[in-house]
Amino acid sequence: MLDAFSRAVVSADSSTSPIGSDKINELKSFVAEGNKRLDAVNAIASNASCIVSDAIAGMICENTGLIQAGGNCYPNRRMAACLRDGEIVLRYVTYALLAGDASVLDDRCLNGLKETYTALGVPATSTVRAVQIMKASSTAHITNTNTEAQAGSSKFRQMAVADGDCSSLASEAAGYFDRVISALS
């Protein structure tokens, strides 16, 4: 498993050169933006169960066949497995966001996931849809732009954090979700 710093080390080592000013300036900005990153991770982790259940519920609303007899979220046992898997994917995306590198997501979550799902008969299109919804709500939580209309009045909650531009972190997180989507499809 690598983070942003050890990724720089591994790529510099492949050309046996020390890490010079260019790369170090990149890492310095990573350090300077560190608190934003921690807030972003916290925003996802603190709202994880909401993000996951919303995504799975959304996936089912769009395709109610999933919870009818013969559907992949029927009975409760399989629905529970679905919720659990959603949480696992979101957890590894959070790790990748914390580390600033996708290696933990690739090695520990995505490696062999598509084959496993194919073997178990999990429909790829529904899985991808759930990940897309998690991506949308996670990026909204990172930029703190989630609205009451999106969440519903009973669930709506915004983090009390200092205002700042988190668009680059939101797109980084979106990139990790896209990685999941392309690994599954």
Place this chain on the structure above:
Amino acid sequence: MKSVVTTVVTAADAAGRFPSTSDLESVQGSLQRAAARMEAAEKLAGNLDAVAQEGYDACIKKYSYLNNEGEANSTQTFKDKCLRDIKHYLRLVNYCLVVGGTGPLDEWGIAGQREVYKALNLPTAPYVAALSFIRTRGCAPRDMSAQALTEYNALLDYVINSLS
């Protein structure tokens, strides 16, 4: 590669939980110390060749018998390789400063070091002499800030200990 972030993520993953507040606190702690490490790494990378040359010269001056025929510094090829080895250690120190742990030195420098030097019949004392010279040569604030120098010296001490 072991670092604060990977240690935190490994622990959280083993427990199957999201990063907790205390996980984030420890990552924040490492980020706060990162500025000094980055400064040291940048300064070292900029002067690596000169620093290595000084250390090499100092160690050959101390162990001048190495220039005698049949010794480890007798031919130009050997001289180049001696200097290269010192640069190699400094490069790994640069990596360790960036990562914020001793992972690169452990994995790429120290693991198997004793066996290699034994097999090639190389003395380790001259390496210690070169690195000790480099260790005492660094000076704050001329070369880098005091905090950066502390981080840099700690890693040089780590290599010196592994060779002695």
